Amino acid sequence: MTVAVIERYHDRLPVSDATPVVSLGEGSTPLIAAPRLSESLGVELFLKLESMNPTSSFKDRGMTVAVSKALEAGAEAVICASTGNTAASAATYAARGGLRAVILQPAGAVALGKLAQARAVGAVVLEVMGSFDQALGAARELAERGTHALVNSLNPHRLEGQKTLAFELVEELGELPDVVALPYGGGGNTRAVGLGFEELGAGMPRVVAGQAADRAATVATAIRIADPVHRKEADAVVARSEGKVVTLSDDEILAAWRELARHEGVFCEPSSAASVAALRHAPEIAGGRVVCVITGHGLKDPRVVEQETAPPIQVDADPDAIAEAADRAA
Numbered sequence: 001m002t003v004a005v006i007e008r009y010h011d012r013l014p015v016s017d018a019t020p021v022v023s024l025g026e027g028s029t030p031l032i033a034a035p036r037l038s039e040s041l042g043v044e045l046f047l048k049l050e051s052m053n054p055t056s057s058f059k060d061r062g063m064t065v066a067v068s069k070a071l072e073a074g075a076e077a078v079i080c081a082s083t084g085n086t087a088a089s090a091a092t093y094a095a096r097g098g099l100r101a102v103i104l105q106p107a108g109a110v111a112l113g114k115l116a117q118a119r120a121v122g123a124v125v126l127e128v129m130g131s132f133d134q135a136l137g138a139a140r141e142l143a144e145r146g147t148h149a150l151v152n153s154l155n156p157h158r159l160e161g162q163k164t165l166a167f168e169l170v171e172e173l174g175e176l177p178d179v180v181a182l183p184y185g186g187g188g189n190t191r192a193v194g195l196g197f198e199e200l201g202a203g204m205p206r207v208v209a210g211q212a213a214d215r216a217a218t219v220a221t222a223i224r225i226a227d228p229v230h231r232k233e234a235d236a237v238v239a240r241s242e243g244k245v246v247t248l249s250d251d252e253i254l255a256a257w258r259e260l261a262r263h264e265g266v267f268c269e270p271s272s273a274a275s276v277a278a279l280r281h282a283p284e285i286a287g288g289r290v291v292c293v294i295t296g297h298g299l300k301d302p303r304v305v306e307q308e309t310a311p312p313i314q315v316d317a318d319p320d321a322i323a324e325a326a327d328r329a330a
């Protein structure tokens, strides 16, 4: 059986033998070389495919810990506000653990695949007429009443699980990378990566965090967060690591999204490409062995594909017509 996050890092996580482990085999995600992007960026680039987790995003590492701990504490329901991936993960792990899940999401701003995941596993999905930040405020208030366990990254168990990314990177590379680049939404992941490296005590790679210039309206809906709840701590991690917060236009994010897909065959959601876009935007900080964290799968957000790529060409079932159409499209 797959050794998942809690089993693999039992001694470094807030669990005991009494903790009922809710797991779907998360973690141990592929770390792959990116030869073409390495060449064009002038670094040795690796991609950590967190999109290969059970719900196709990095959230599962923290969610296995948060939902297991909620179950241990006797919770019957979990709640989160989400731009979509936390929702999909919370809903799925709640289903796995036999808990109810209440999902709050900003109306009209969640990618199709993520919404499909939360619905399929039976979560109660509520569309809040407001921003992510407003939905999170409401979720926090409701959780304080004690009826629902909050599983946003304000829940410290989420960060504990997420820090295991740093452990895996060092084990797989056999040394610290020089740079870790990742997207910056609420900042929980940036904070958790810092926590992981600091716990290892072997030094810190430069942390490069790519955020959208228009945080409130970016095409990268996963990081459409105007007011990052972990800003202070995430910015402190970046500063301690001598890294950089890089601010990116949507065009830069989409250009990196296309590069990842076309030059490396890695189809991610736009937010994830903010890691690569940040390296392009700030070459002075990128050098040596660099890891980009690919946080979410491309199938999460099919609408972006519709908007950014040519539609299929209709053709008769005839070899000449097919050859002609293929030549014309090439």
Ligand code: F0G
Pocket (backbone or CB within 6 Å): 057, 081, 082, 083, 084, 085, 086, 087, 153, 183, 184, 185, 186, 187, 188, 189, 190, 222, 223, 225, 269, 271, 272, 295, 296
């Ligand atoms: N990448 C993806 C695919 C995400 O879904 C998120 C955040 C981030 C990056 C940013 O991570 O917030 O820790 O800085 N998604 C949250 C959600 C907000 O609700 O799914 P962060």
